[in-house]
Amino acid sequence: MSSGDSHSDDIASVLNELSSQMEICSRVIEQSSIEEDKRTSVLPCTSQNSDRVGEASSNSEDPDQHLGKSARMKRRLSVSVLIEQHKPKLSKSEEDLCQLSFHYNPNAPQNPFSLLSNPPFSNIEEDIKNVCTRLRKNSLVNDVNVGVSCFQGLRPTMEDMYRIDPWTPIQAATSQNCNQSSYSIYAIFDGHGGTEAADFARKHLRDFLVNHELFRADTEAALHSAFLRTDKEFTEYATKLKINGGVGTTATVALILDNKLYVANLGDSDAFICTKGKAERLTLSHRPDNQAEQSRISEIGGVITSSSPQPRLGHPVWNPNMINIGITRSIGDLYFKQQEFVNTKQSGLIAEPTISKRILTEDDEFMILASDGFWDVISGEEAVELVLKSSKVDCDHICKELIEICRKRRSNDNVTVLLVKFK
Secondary structure, eight states: OOOTTTTHHHHHHHHHHHHHHHHHHHHHHHHOOOOOOOOBOOOOOOOOOOOOOOBBBSSHHHHHHHHHHHHHHHHHHHHHHEEEEEGOOOHHHHHHHHHHHHHHHHOOOSOOGGGSSGGTTTTTHHHHHHHHHGGGSSSSOOOOEEEEEETTTSSSSSHHHHEEEEEEEGTTOGGGGGGOOOOOEEEEEEEEEHHHHHHHHHHHHHHHTTTSSSTTTTHHHHHHHHHHHHHHHHHHHHHHHOOOOOOOEEEEEEEETTEEEEEEEEOOOOEEEEETTTEOOOOOOOOOOOOOHHHHHTTOOOEESSSSOOEEEEEEESSSTEEEEEEEEEEEEETTTTTHHHOOOOOOBBOOOOOEEEEOOEEEEEEEEEEHHHTTTTOOOHHHHHHHHHHOOSSSHHHHHHHHHHHHHHOOEEEEEEEOOOO
């Protein structure tokens, strides 16, 4: 873009107008309360009543992260509106340059046009790929508020784990053709029999998903494949290390890709979304008391025992009243899946997830993911109501309040609750 370019006058005009918008935004920023943009790292819940949330790493540093949420949104809205107004005058690359100059220079001089030839923009094409995803005009979830809290309960060990991946440009994990999109992932793994399966899924399921060749083209297929691969690879890992065959985990993974929300789950770590103040279920609870699961298991000759207060999935060879499990889908649990233990019979315990998909709109306020120790004492409807009524703004504090209710109601299980606010 030189001064002799036929578009230069129009581009300079647009950039000068952006400069004026910067001055307006700076006044908004001064009036806004400064808040830290909380991002959490990949951490297991490791101690009783643990609610530690660390800083998450990100593939591209956001220079707006020191600003209040309101200021960030208003700034990005201003630049998006201006770009739309002047789009007939701009080519795609010029549009990217306008956005990029604004993004890199929140307190830029009066003429950001002159900055384009300066050293920070020497590798402009690569910068556009890495940074412009932060300025997605059509996404409703540029900024989310995330919190998590955990409680060991009366169990001797803490086997719940979670994972939070903040916004990540797609091209950092997959192909160069997807550099206009980004994703975030929120997941809970409720282990049983030990922590090995939950820890393995926490570390590897995300990579199996985002590196899948269909991650962008057919996200549901990629999710399905990632769950099955995690189960297969854990089986090989557990066999090699001679991990106890009773070790397994549930998995609930929420993926936000642009403005779409995908939720895939195995087991009974459920998720709900609040839409227009009402709770909507995002998951299917895979338990032996689920009629659809009962039918599936009966069709293959599986055993459901009623020897306990709640129906349980019995082992197909060993005494089902003695060897049974409370869920019908999981990662791990080799005793119920490997041929050497089931003698060619099928137990009905599988690793195929149930997947839901929806487009996020302005009506969607937040979602809650939690392990079954939470849902044993709090319904989805009540959980949504409690979040709506909370006087706290910070999601971590709200999660602590929810954990405290579980404690008072004497939940016996490990409890993890993860809250994601969309606005």
